Amino acid sequence: MGRALRILIADDHDLLRDALVAFMQNEDGLETHTAADLEGACKLIDGDYTYDLVLLDYNMPGMNGLEGLKKVLAMNGVHRVALISGEADRSVAEAAMEQGAMGFIPKTLPAKSLVNAIKFMAMGEKYAPLDFMTAAPEENDNALLKKLTERETQVLRGLTEGKSNKEIARDLDLSEPTVKLHVKTLYKKLNVANRTQAALVARDAGAF
Numbered sequence: 001m002g003r004a005l006r007i008l009i010a011d012d013h014d015l016l017r018d019a020l021v022a023f024m025q026n027e028d029g030l031e032t033h034t035a036a037d038l039e040g041a042c043k044l045i046d047g048d049y050t051y052d053l054v055l056l057d058y059n060m061p062g063m064n065g066l067e068g069l070k071k072v073l074a075m076n077g078v079h080r081v082a083l084i085s086g087e088a089d090r091s092v093a094e095a096a097m098e099q100g101a102m103g104f105i106p107k108t109l110p111a112k113s114l115v116n117a118i119k120f121m122a123m124g125e126k127y128a129p130l131d132f133m134t135a136a137p138e139e140n141d142n143a144l145l146k147k148l149t150e151r152e153t154q155v156l157r158g159l160t161e162g163k164s165n166k167e168i169a170r171d172l173d174l175s176e177p178t179v180k181l182h183v184k185t186l187y188k189k190l191n192v193a194n195r196t197q198a199a200l201v202a203r204d205a206g207a208f
Contacts, residue, residue, distance in 0.1 A: 038062030103127035
């Protein structure tokens, strides 16, 4: 066996990060480093180590959606980057793979599959869970969301996360005016006057 596969896990959720590291340490031939945000990850990548795989949390500080992925992919010596996310959907996974990500791991994946996926990607195999990539969009039983189109639902999710129109536009790969239009329609459909009210209505309805 050559040197250990070196993995960098960048995620702002301490619990998940620690759990992943614990799983990885049980495996032979894996060495794990961690960061809590994009800046920390970039510092480590610029440091003394070469990583076989950099695993980035899609929603951690500094990522700005797929911008963070682009940034890391462009760094010297980094060839394999993958995304992990609890919230991103199939369109994000597809866009990430198109940009050159090695793969996409939903946080719902069982621990054993997660570790295997990380090993595959560190060895140069692309990975995305087939059932996730081929799943039909979930039928949402939420009464509020049934009134909305898929795009309006995505915009509303952004509002509940406190994102600006600019951030929502970037996340969904839309223009700002388009997002503004969706926001306007949302206000009408939800019978609210501003973002805060829209977010509150969505939360009260258990939409997300």
